[in-house]
Amino acid sequence: MADSQSTSQSAAESDTVIDVRDVHYSIDGRPIFAGLDILVRRGLITAVMGPSGTGKTTLLRLITGQIDADRGRVSVFGREVADMGRAEIYATRRRMGMLFQNGALLTDLDVFENVAFPVREHANLPEPLVQKLVLTKLEAVGLRGAAQLMPAELSGGMARRVALARAIVMDPEVLIYDEPFVGLDPISLGVIMRLIKEMNDVLGITSVVVSHDVHEIATIADYSYLLSEGRVVDSGSPAELAASDSATVRQFMTGSAEGPVPFHYPAADYATELLGAERG
């Protein structure tokens, strides 16, 4: 019995790609996370949602080892990030791909060279193979024809698709998306959503999608976490979240200004300030 329990536990652990446990983090004394717990399982699309300013991007920086948690632990592929040396962090990052909100393309390289960049840096492949690899990935995002354009010549949606091609060029095990749906036209939005889903279904890539676009997330995510005030307020499948009784979840799902999540930044009393300004 004990044996079967430990077997199922180790199976669950091997199934876990990213494990964020009781993480506390603050910037200039302002707490961003106060006991955050998030688990990302292999082969699933895990969404992290939350209002602006809940530290979603900070979470990605913790996972990729750009910053260390003040307290708690962040483990990736079974190893705690804080224990990793520089070489191990770099080796771990090579197993991950990340799509930045603004694309973060290198502005002095054209589209082709941007996608080829990680390959040239990390794999000593012959040029014809690099060409094939890059063109394949560009074809997947529908931008093979834009290979010779410079980043400044691309629209926001195109830049993000190029960045996606760059993120998948090394065939990562985990893909992290930072706000992939923001500011996209309906066609680009549909294409990006389809790509995220396809990459997960066809290539089995584990995906972490950080976003506040509830409806898009509901379409593609297998499991969602809703963050507010530095911790997870609810989690579950999109259907479970939609049916949640939690006031915070309901407010977020319906996009209401009224509810436990304050819309207004903390301020002095409105009437007092207005009258004060009049007198002053």
Next chain:
Amino acid sequence: MSNGSREGALEGVRKTGVTALFFGRLLAACVPALARPRLIVAQIFNAGARSLIIIMLSGLFTGMVLGLQGYDLLHRFGATSALGTAAALSLLKELGPVLTALLFAGRAGTALTSEIGLMRATDQLTAMEVMAVDPLSYVAAPRFLGGLIAMPLLTGVFIVIGLFGAQLVGVQMMGVDHGIFWSQMQSAIALKDVTEGIVKSLVFGAVLSLIAVNEGYHAEPTAAGVGRATTRTVVASSVMTLLLDYVLTAAFL
């Protein structure tokens, strides 16, 4: 000591420490950067070749002014034959390295700072980090090495064009004997004078490139932040050039 000045002094010490640490990391990153000669050559082109016009024009006019002022001064003592020597010594030991450094700070230094600062602001450096590519060895070190190599070359160009300008005015316009102008120069200039110019340009190259790269790398990732970093590059570079010029001149005496 008032609280404000104490905090200012502490901040100064902290910044010096941060810059020194960054310099150490940058030097360490230069080793892997040497494996990417293409990037270094591109940066020598950016900092060097793209500054050539401004360096050549400034060198020409500086030399021409030297020819005029030198002639006027030496004429009063009946020593116009020393014009070539005076122009060469001024250019080799002082004007060449110092003016090139000041022009470099304004042209190449600001370009370096704003480029790296904008790369920071648009997440390009973070993207490299996440792709397991060290931005220090891919972005900062090639730019530092490019500036370090470009500065002595630009100084050499400045001096040669400056001598041509001095000769143009002194010999062609003011009538100093052509043979005397060059032969006096040749016999009076010692290797030590040339070394002084080379050492100064190398030191200025290292310090100014470090300032430009450091300011860009640590720029606040906003439009105003990059603007402030660029201004700091020019101010710090100019002051450091003149300060180090004094120290090096004293060391060579």
